[in-house]
Structure formats: C-alpha cells, structure tokens
Amino acid sequence: xxxxxxxxxxxxxxxxxxxxxxxxxxxxxxxxxxxxxxxxxxxxxxxxxxxxxxxxxxxxxxxxxxxxxxxxxxxxxxxxxxxxxxxxxxxxxxxxxxxxxxxxxxxxxxxxxxxxxxxxxxxxxxxxxxxxxxxxxxxxxxxxxxxxxxxxxxxxxxxxxxxxxxxxxxxxxxxxxxxxxxxxxxxxxxxxxxxxxxxxxxxxxxxxxxxxxxxxxxxxxxxxxxxxxxxxxxxxxxxxxxxxxxxxxxxxxxxxxxxxxxxxxxxxxxxxxxxxxxxxxxxxxxxxxxxxxxxxxxxxxxxxxxxxxxxxxxxxxxxxxxxxxxxxxxxxxxxxxxxxxxxxxxxxxxxxxxxxxxxxxxxxxxxxxxxxxxxxxxxxxxxxxxxxxxxxxxxxxxxxxxxxxxxxxxxxxxxxxxxxxxxxxxxxxxxxxxxxxxxxxxxxxxxxxxxxxxxxxxxxxxxxxxx
Amino acid sequence: xxxxxxxxxxxxxxxxxxxxxxxxxxxxxxxxxxxxxxxxxxxxxxxxxxxxxxxxxxxxxxxxxxxxxxxxxxxxxxxxxxxxxxxxxxxxxxxxxxxxxxxxxxxxxxxxxxxxxxxxxxxxxxxxxxxxxxxxxxxxxxxxxxxxxxxxxxxxxxxxxxxxxxxxxxxxxxxxxxxxxxxxxxxxxxxxxxxxxxxxx
Ligand code: SF4
Numbered sequence: 001x002x003x004x005x006x007x008x009x010x011x012x013x014x015x016x017x018x019x020x021x022x023x024x025x026x027x028x029x030x031x032x033x034x035x036x037x038x039x040x041x042x043x044x045x046x047x048x049x050x051x052x053x054x055x056x057x058x059x060x061x062x063x064x065x066x067x068x069x070x071x072x073x074x075x076x077x078x079x080x081x082x083x084x085x086x087x088x089x090x091x092x093x094x095x096x097x098x099x100x101x102x103x104x105x106x107x108x109x110x111x112x113x114x115x116x117x118x119x120x121x122x123x124x125x126x127x128x129x130x131x132x133x134x135x136x137x138x139x140x141x142x143x144x145x146x147x148x149x150x151x152x153x154x155x156x157x158x159x160x161x162x163x164x165x166x167x168x169x170x171x172x173x174x175x176x177x178x179x180x181x182x183x184x185x186x187x188x189x190x191x192x193x194x195x196x197x198x199x200x201x202x203x204x205x206x207x208x209x210x211x212x213x214x215x216x217x218x219x220x221x222x223x224x225x226x227x228x229x230x231x232x233x234x235x236x237x238x239x240x241x242x243x244x245x246x247x248x249x250x251x252x253x254x255x256x257x258x259x260x261x262x263x264x265x266x267x268x269x270x271x272x273x274x275x276x277x278x279x280x281x282x283x284x285x286x287x288x289x290x291x292x293x294x295x296x297x298x299x300x301x302x303x304x305x306x307x308x309x310x311x312x313x314x315x316x317x318x319x320x321x322x323x324x325x326x327x328x329x330x331x332x333x334x335x336x337x338x339x340x341x342x343x344x345x346x347x348x349x350x351x352x353x354x355x356x357x358x359x360x361x362x363x364x365x366x367x368x369x370x371x372x373x374x375x376x377x378x379x380x381x382x383x384x385x386x387x388x389x390x391x392x393x394x395x396x397x398x399x400x401x402x403x404x405x406x407x408x409x410x411x412x413x414x415x416x417x418x419x420x421x422x423x424x425x426x427x428x429x430x431x432x433x434x435x436x437x438x439x440x441x442x443x444x445x446x447x448x449x450x451x452x453x454x455x456x457x458x459x460x461x462x463x464x465x466x467x
Numbered sequence: 468x469x470x471x472x473x474x475x476x477x478x479x480x481x482x483x484x485x486x487x488x489x490x491x492x493x494x495x496x497x498x499x500x501x502x503x504x505x506x507x508x509x510x511x512x513x514x515x516x517x518x519x520x521x522x523x524x525x526x527x528x529x530x531x532x533x534x535x536x537x538x539x540x541x542x543x544x545x546x547x548x549x550x551x552x553x554x555x556x557x558x559x560x561x562x563x564x565x566x567x568x569x570x571x572x573x574x575x576x577x578x579x580x581x582x583x584x585x586x587x588x589x590x591x592x593x594x595x596x597x598x599x600x601x602x603x604x605x606x607x608x609x610x611x612x613x614x615x616x617x618x619x620x621x622x623x624x625x626x627x628x629x630x631x632x633x634x635x636x637x638x639x640x641x642x643x644x645x646x647x648x649x650x651x652x653x654x655x656x657x658x659x660x661x662x663x664x665x666x667x668x
Contacts, residue, residue: 013664016657017650023632025647027657029668037550039500050644053654065498081498088500125668132549132573146573148551150580150643158647160654164630196485197543197569230546232572253667261667296485316484316541323483412548414494421517433489433547435512 003271005168006237007203010143010268014126016160025160029125030142032111033060033098033152035089036414037130041153042092051096053159058098059120062086063110065414066103068377068404073104082415096156109380109406112136112349116220117380119249123238123265128155133349133430134233135226139219140246141238141268143203146227166232167277169202170270173210175284180464182359183218184351184428184447186210187225188290189282192300199231202278205270206236210284216245217355224350225430228297237269289463291336292432292445294324299432303450303462307334327434328442329422336460339444343425344374344455345437346448347404348411351428352379354386356448361392363452363466369400370458375417376401377409399455413438426454469582470640474563475609476536479526480600486540487547488574492556494548505552506559527560531603537610539593539600540567544585545574554581564610566617568593579633580643584612592617592625599623612638 004012017025031054038060045051052058065082066072075083086103093100101108107118112133115121127137127144130152137144147161155161171190191198204226211222219236226234243262246252253261288302299321301308309332310321325332330339346352346360357378376396378384384406387393393403410417411429419425419441428451432443444460453461496508514525521528527535538544538557544567545553554577557565565578566586578585588596599606599619606620612634617625636643647654661668 017653019632021631023630025650025653027654027661029665036497040502040551043500048644079498085498085500122667124665130549130551132547146549148549148554148573148577148580150551150577154644154647157644158651158654159658160647162632162643162647196546197571200543200569200572230543230571257667261665264665296487298485316482319482320484320541412494414497431489431547433487435493436489439493439512439517 003274005270005274005276006141006205006235006268007143007168008274010124010126011165013124022164024163024165026126026163028128028155028159028161029057030115030120030127031058031155032115032127032129032134033058034064034111034129034131035062035085036064037149038092038152039085039088040149041156042096044153045156050157052098052156055097057159058156059115060089060093060098061101061108061111061114062089062103064408064412066407067415068407068409068417070405072405106381106385109383110349110352110408112224113352113379113383116140117249117382119246119252122246122252122261123242124268128161132227133224135231136220136224136349138223138226138234139216139236140242141235143235144233166203167201168275169199169204169231169278169280170276171204171206172208172279172281173206173284174208174281175210176213177210177284177287180289180449180467181287182447182449183214183221185287185290187222188292188297188300188445189287190280191225191229191297192290193282194229194280196228196296196298197230199226199229202231203233203235204229204231206234211236212239215355216241217353220353221350225297228430238265289447289450291450291460293328293330293336294321295327295432295434296320296324297430297432297445299324301336303336303460305336307332307336309333337462339460340424341426341454341459342372342423343419344371344451345410345425345427345429346375346451347377347379347409348429349379350430351448352377352383354383356428357383357387357392360448360452361395363449363463364399364456365395367399367456369455371455374401374455375404375410377404378406380406410437412436426451426460468640468642471563471582471584471612471637473609473611473613474536475607477532477534477604478537478539478596478600478606478608479532479535480597481526481538481540482597484541485543485546488545488550488553489547491545491553492550497550497552502555503559505556506561509556509560534561536561537564537566537608538562539596540565542568544570546571549573551577554578554583558583566593566596579637582637582640584610584637586610586617586627588625588627595619595623
C-alpha cells in the first residue's frame with residue numbers, strides 16, 4: 001500500500017459508503033452535543049419520526065449559555081431564552097436516551113473539555129459536534145469536525161456524515177519553545193503566518209519536536225485553533241503521552257480491549273514518504289509570546305511589536321484593518337505593551353484546562369491585579385475541583401480574580417458574562433471578532449500566562465518580564 | 468428545502484474580507500430553538516444602532532438593496548463559528564446566493580443544506596460582479612445553477628464549479644437524511660465490521 005498520512009488512515013477506517021464522485025458516508029464514533037446548535041436537529045427528528053441511531057455514542061452537555069456564577073443552581077439566574085434552551089437539551093437527552101451531564105453534575109463543563117476528560121475522545125476515532133472547536137479533539141489523533149445543525153440531525157439519524165476528503169497539510173514546529181512561550185503562541189503564530197483562510201480545504205497534521213514536547217493539554221490548545229486557521233480539522237499523532245492520558249478514564253477501554261486498542265493506536269502515524277499537499281514549517285525558537293491587535297485571529301504579532309498600519313497590507317485587507325483599528329480604538333505605531341486592559345478572562349476550550357490555570361497562577365502567586373475585573377472560568381467542574389485541591393483557586397481569589405463555575409462564559413458572552421461597549425479584555429479564548437465578547441467589546445487573544453501578566457500590570461505585558 | 472434552479476435578483480456588494488458568522492448573526496440571537504425569524508437580525512450589529520434604529524450607510528439598509536437576493540462578498544466569507552443560524556438568517560432575509568473568492572468550510576456546507584448557493588469565483592470575476600452590484604437595484608444578476616453561470620446586468624457571463632452531488636440536491640430540493648437512509652445497509656455492514664475491528668469504539 002502507498003504510504004499514507006495519519007488523516008488518510010483514520011479516513012480509510014471510517015468510510016461506510018463511497019459514491020462514484022468520491023462523496024463518502026463517514027462513520028462517526030462520537031457525537032458531542034450542546035444546547036445551542038442541537039434544538040432544531042432534535043425538532044427535525046421528531047417531525048420525521050426518526051430516532052437517534054446510536055445513543056450510546058452520543059454525549060450531551062449544556063455549556064454555552066449556562067451561568068457561571070456560584071448561585072446558578074437557582075434557575076432564575078438564567079434568562080428566559082437560555083433556560084428554554086437548556087431545558088430543551090435536558091428533555092432531548094432524556095427522550096432520546098443519550099449520555100448527559102446536566103448543569104448540576106460536577107462533570108459538566110465545556111463540551112470539548114468534558115469529552116477528553118471522560119475518555120469519550122480516543123485516538124483514531126471520528127468525533128463531531130455542532131461547534132467549530134471540535135477540532136480540539138484532534139490532539140488525540142482523532143479526526144474531529146465541527147458541523148452545522150443540519151449535519152447534527154444527519155449524524156443523530158444515521159451516525160454518518162456526508163464528506164468529501166480534504167487535502168493534507170503538514171505544519172511542523174521544529175526545535176523547542178523558549179521559556180514563556182506556550183501552545184497558544186504556537187497555534188496563533190501559525191494562523192498569523194497562514195491567515196484565517198490558509199487552512200481552508202485542508203486537514204492539518206501538527207508535528208515536530210515542539211509539538212511532541214507539549215502535554216496533552218497543550219496539544220488540545222494547538223488543535224483547538226486549527227479552525228481559526230480555516231482548516232476542517234487539526235491532528236496530532238498519538239504517542240505515549242496520549243495513551244497515558246487516556247488510561248483509566250471512565251469511558252476508555254479496559255483490560256483486553258485496552259490492549260487491542262493500544263495495538264491499533266500505535267499504527268496511527270503518518271508513514272514515511274506520505275504525500276502532503278502543503279507544508280509549513282516554523283522554528284520553535286523563533287516563536288515569541290503573541291497577542292492579537294485586530295478583530296481577526298490572523299491579526300497576530302509578537303508582544304514586542306507595534307500596532308500595524310492599514311498601508312502595511314494589500315487588497316481587501318486594507319479596509320478590514322482600518323475598520324479593525326477603529327473598532328479596537330488603536331493607532332498605528334502604538335506599542336502593544338502600551339495598550340491598557342480593563343478586564344481579564346481566563347477560560348474557554350482553548351485554555352480552560354488545569355495546566356492553563358497552573359500557568360496563570362504561577363504568575364499571579366502572592367500578587368494583586370490592577371485591572372477592573374478579572375475572572376477565571378474553569379473548563380469543567382472537575383478542572384475546578386482539581387484547581388481547588390491544588391490551591392490554585394486561592395491564588396486567583398487572593399490576587400483579585402472571580403472564581404467561577406464551568407462553562408463557555410465570556411468566550412462568547414451568551415450568558416451575562418459580557419464586555420461593555422469599549423471595554424478592553426485580554427482573553428485566553430480563541431476569537432476576537434467584533435462583538436464576540438459583548439457588543440463593542442475589544443478582545444486581545446493571549447496565553448494564560450500573558451493574561452495573568454496583563455492582569456497584574458493593567459496593560460498588555462510580555463510575560464517573560466514577570467517570570 | 469426549497470429548490471434552487473435559476474435566480475435573477477439584486478446583488479448587494481459587501482467588499483469586506485473575513486465576514487464572520489458572529490457578524491452575520493450575533494450570538495444573542497442564537498437562543499431560539501426554531502429555524503425561522505432570524506432575518507430581521509441578519510448583520511444586526513452592522514445594521515442597527517444600539518437604540519434599534521437603522522444605520523443608513525449599511526448596504527442592506529439602502530433602498531436599492533433592501534430586496535437583495537444575492538451577496539457579492541470579500542474573501543473568506545462565513546468564517547468563525549459553525550452556527551447554522553447564519554444561513555438561516557440569510558435565507559430568512561431572502562438571500563439565496565453568496566458569491567466570493569472563498570468561503571469557510573462549515574458555512575459553505577451549511578448553505579447547501581438550506582437551499583443557498585455559495586459560488587466561488589476568481590478575484591477578477593468577483594471584482595467585476597462587485598462593480599456591477601454597486602450599480603444598485605437595476606443591476607440584476609442572474610445565477611443559473613443548471614448551466615453553472617453567473618451573468619452580470621450587462622450580460623457578462625462567468626462559469627463556476629459546483630460539486631455534482633450538491634448540485635443535484637439543490638436543483639431537486641432533496642433532503643440529505645432521506646438519501647443517506649437509502650444506504651442503511653452499508654451503514655449496518657460497516658457497524659458489524661467495526662464491532663469486530665474496534666470493539667472499544
Ligand atoms: S469555550 Fe468558546 S469556543 Fe469553546 S465551545 Fe465554548 S463558546 Fe465555543
């Protein structure tokens with residue numbers, strides 16, 4: 001057989017049907033569901049009298065608009081519309097018999113954090129969710145796609161997805177990262193280099209020494225933002241770190257099944273000489289802590305730079321940059337470290353895992369914040385519990401952070417956690433679009449360490465100066 | 468799903484690049500559990516002031532474009548969140564076709580599932596269509612899916628590519644799930660095979 005990429009291998013093992021024109025029915029091993037993109041899909045099933053084909057492979061958790069305040073058990077903390085959505089998910093999970101982690105369950109959290117944590121996400125699987133950051137699960141060497149609501153309904157009814165194969169892209173990060181540089185800086189630097197459309201039509205495989213040296217948490221951060229680079233999915237070949245992470249998780253295989261799985265997982269790598277349609281290489285040593293200055297995730301620069309001018313760009317981007325600078329209230333030539341910050345948000349499926357909280361707490365320990373408000377929203381109830389056990393929660397609270405319950409929160413501000421117009425936020429999430437964190441709100445995307453540094457100084461800051 | 472065959476309509480020019488789904492339909496409108504009624508909030512933050520009054524400069528607020536059925540857009544239209552509320556909002560407003568040099572993957576897929584035709588054309592062709600669209604309400608463009616052509620108001624014709632399966636579904640208004648269930652036997656046999664090969668999955 002010709003040498004194959006990791007993507008080729010997972011794809012080949014999941015084709016249930018192939019039409020003459022190459023359109024495939026790809027079998028789906030895990031379907032994750034949340035409250036915002038699923039109600040219309042379940043409504044569709046009811047209207048047509050269809051059932052969920054594989055409820056045991058379907059996992060639901062409310063995350064996008066649940067409140068993250070500690071009094072949230074009181075339903076009155078939710079707006080009427082949010083409550084209707086969450087109640088609809090409660091009911092749909094029950095009626096269709098799917099796995100469910102309600103708000104009251106300590107295992108509840110952001111769907112992309114809960115899936116790996118509970119061992120639903122495993123190497124070599126196909127994983128889908130009605131959410132673009134499904135790419136996160138690629139960190140396990142699982143082929144993970146974000147899908148729309150019509151596709152959610154399609155997967156519920158048929159356990160397959162209609163797909164044509166994407167092209168293969170390799171993103172190699174050679175060497176090691178320098179101190180203070182993280183997975184978030186890798187993934188944002190890649191988008192800075194390729195643009196938000198650079199990955200369109202591709203599945204990216206991230207490889208190279210710097211990727212191998214990342215923990216599973218860091219690898220999830222890298223794959224999470226594959227979608228910001230336009231890719232259909234991001235992948236990292238599984239290795240001993242992956243297997244160690246999966247071992248003993250509630251829904252990971254045990255005993256003989258574990259052994260069989262492990263033997264298969266060890267075949268999941270790109271063969272020597274396999275063809276990639278596009279290759280990008282960055283040197284790990286060259287990557288600096290980065291920050292976004294504009295309203296697209298591709299508007300990335302090292303923290304040591306200045307705000308660019310529209311005339312530094314060409315084509316349609318000139319207008320977009322002018323618009324971004326107006327929206328962000330920035331002037332070309334201004335030093336990034338001179339940008340004052342009002343609010344700091346640490347959380348999201350990009351950086352809401354335990355390692356992220358440790359990185360931020362290491363910077364904050366024993367110090368006080370200078371920003372108006374700062375909040376930590378752990379990615380899941382279990383991350384929250386672990387952070388409390390490790391004493392991280394106390395560090396955040398002592399520094400002046402709010403210590404919240406798990407959910408998406410200010411990543412997309414569907415719940416009351418929102419920026420006011422003009423309010424400027426250093427956020428560890430993944431999107432800096434206009435209005436993303438609240439109408440008129442201004443977002444600078446950063447790593448958890450950089451967010452902590454900004455909280456301490458009151459302006460964007462090079463975290464390396466505080467280490 | 469409504470069929471898409473041939474459409475002659477007003478095209479609204481939106482030259483901005485990277486128009487994301489947060490702009491197309493901001494998240495405060497995602498709390499619905501229905502598919503309809505989102506058209507009034509299409510491009511909400513670009514279209515209305517905080518007090519709810521219209522921003523007159525915004526293209527879809529201009530008299531010439533209030534009835535637009537086509538959008539000619541800058542590069543990478545529909546990037547960001549996977550929300551299908553974006554095509555639902557476009558459709559509810561009356562948009563049946565979007566033309567750009569590139570689209571984000573998920574949005575592109577979502578369009579076809581909702582009877583909207585996204586057309587990818589090279590930059591020079593999009594430039595011509597953009598200029599044509601700027602002429603206003605009299606500049607009606609024609610999109611013919613069967614022939615795979617877009618024609619400007621003054622008769623210039625551009626051909627576009629479209630996936631044959633998607634074209635077939637759009638022309639006939641076919642529902643994907645129904646089509647897939649016809650292949651249930653293949654899914655059954657895949658499941659039987661996978662239960663042997665991947666018993667942990
Ligand atoms: S944390 Fe943000 S990006 Fe992640 S799933 Fe929630 S809303 Fe989406």
